[in-house]
Amino acid sequence: MMAMDQLVKTDEGLVEPIIFSDEDIYQRELERIFGKCWLFLGHESMIPNAGDFFTTFMGEDAVIVIRDSGSNIRVLLNKCRHRGNRVCFFDRGNARAFTCTYHGWTYANTGALTGVPEFDHCYLGELDKDAWGLLQAPRVDTRAGLIFASWDPDVMTLDAFLNDMGWYLDHFMSVPFLGGLEVVPGVQKYQMPSNWKLAADNFAGDHYHFPSSHASFLKVFREFSEQGIKARGLRGRSEGPAYEVSPGHPDGVPHAVGQIRPGTEKYEDDLQRAADLGPEAVDWVKYRYARLQEALKDHPVKPYSFTRGHVFPTFSQIGLSSALEGRGLIAWHPKGPNLTEAWEYCAVEKEAPDVVKRNAILDLMHGQSAAGLIAPDDNENFERMTDNLQSPMGKRSPFNYQMSLHRDESYPGREEWDIEGLPGLVGFHTTEVNQRQFYRYWQQLMSA
Numbered sequence: 001m002m003a004m005d006q007l008v009k010t011d012e013g014l015v016e017p018i019i020f021s022d023e024d025i026y027q028r029e030l031e032r033i034f035g036k037c038w039l040f041l042g043h044e045s046m047i048p049n050a051g052d053f054f055t056t057f058m059g060e061d062a063v064i065v066i067r068d069s070g071s072n073i074r075v076l077l078n079k080c081r082h083r084g085n086r087v088c089f090f091d092r093g094n095a096r097a098f099t100c101t102y103h104g105w106t107y108a109n110t111g112a113l114t115g116v117p118e119f120d121h122c123y124l125g126e127l128d129k130d131a132w133g134l135l136q137a138p139r140v141d142t143r144a145g146l147i148f149a150s151w152d153p154d155v156m157t158l159d160a161f162l163n164d165m166g167w168y169l170d171h172f173m174s175v176p177f178l179g180g181l182e183v184v185p186g187v188q189k190y191q192m193p194s195n196w197k198l199a200a201d202n203f204a205g206d207h208y209h210f211p212s213s214h215a216s217f218l219k220v221f222r223e224f225s226e227q228g229i230k231a232r233g234l235r236g237r238s239e240g241p242a243y244e245v246s247p248g249h250p251d252g253v254p255h256a257v258g259q260i261r262p263g264t265e266k267y268e269d270d271l272q273r274a275a276d277l278g279p280e281a282v283d284w285v286k287y288r289y290a291r292l293q294e295a296l297k298d299h300p301v302k303p304y305s306f307t308r309g310h311v312f313p314t315f316s317q318i319g320l321s322s323a324l325e326g327r328g329l330i331a332w333h334p335k336g337p338n339l340t341e342a343w344e345y346c347a348v349e350k351e352a353p354d355v356v357k358r359n360a361i362l363d364l365m366h367g368q369s370a371a372g373l374i375a376p377d378d379n380e381n382f383e384r385m386t387d388n389l390q391s392p393m394g395k396r397s398p399f400n401y402q403m404s405l406h407r408d409e410s411y412p413g414r415e416e417w418d419i420e421g422l423p424g425l426v427g428f429h430t431t432e433v434n435q436r437q438f439y440r441y442w443q444q445l446m447s448a
Helices: 023-032 119-123 158-162 165-172 196-203 215-226 265-277 279-295 354-367 375-388 433-447
Strands: 039-043 052-058 061-067 073-077 092-094 097-099 106-108 113-115 139-143 146-150 181-183 188-192 243-246 256-260 308-311 315-318 327-334 340-349 425-428
Touching: 023 327, 023 433, 039 052, 039 061, 039 181, 039 327, 039 340, 052 327, 061 146, 073 139, 097 113, 139 158, 139 165, 158 165, 165 308, 188 375, 196 308, 196 315, 196 327, 196 340, 196 375, 196 433, 243 433, 256 433, 265 279, 265 354, 279 354, 327 354, 340 354
Parallel strands: none
Antiparallel strands: 039 146, 052 061, 052 092, 061 073, 097 106, 106 113, 139 146, 181 340, 188 340, 243 256, 243 425, 256 308, 308 315, 315 327, 327 340
């Protein structure tokens, strides 16, 4: 295998395909990336009350995210300290304690070991219970209602990790001026026989694929439009300049914000769509726009929203381009070098009327979902790419990331918008700068 510093050459726009299939590289990722970075786990609205919990993963480690009896958010390793059995078997619920089904060790929702069967008889009262509580993530924090945790006690603060991305999450994810978000019950899970980085790469800024990968979606939309038919989940692509943001560029943690558009086009489009839902939806779109303009009053650029985003390493967002769409919060859980499990939550704006919330949920599911009009196209591409990466010749030719190489700050139309009003490096939306930054930082962590 090549040396780690030869696997990614961002100055040449080249990435060796072995990083998407090699078992040794994957095991190193579990240690250097998933064991060191802040990882997205869920949203505060999923655990509003003391004792509420949900289960998820940090890398391949199963964890319980719980609001304990003191209302503190904790992240507990879902593993009994006695023989390693899981102590929680449910996706979500409310619990004061967790009991291992093997030998009956019991843990409070703080993680403390509180019950050991036949403690006096078998252990002669000498087991140090304080030392044998559930293992916990040493760093847990929230931003914009989103819950993050890290296994590294010395990791940088969450605010420093997010850097400029925090500004976008604050204004377009948490929408505090609208009462924040709430995640609807349930989580959509599906597996993809491909490496986690292929999905992250796609959400980190690949607009180039849309006309080819989603040609059937665009074809159906055109045919419906020609017939004057309005269908849920089928919307045209906005015209005019669009911009891509690389928060943290060039030396920070690489996150991504995609397809930000100036002007009022998206707002006017929402007003037209809201008319089909009724006056309550129209009033909401107008009210929401006024509140957003007020929140951004001190900023020279007032974007309506962004289409999709990504927080390194595995947290993607979609559906933020409209007041009428559900926000997709997606965690790409690695399950091996050639297998990824997608967990997608749907969030809606808490103060929105019910008619808007119902529309938002259905819109998201009709697009970015396991059986939607868009996501299966991407998943099939990732699977075929992974198949080719298993062959000897398929591993030899590097992937090309040379779009706009060395021209990241010079592109047609740059002068049309006061881009200095937005945090991060802003560029034309069809570029590969965000992917290059993603692999730059990946290599930095893997080489540490």
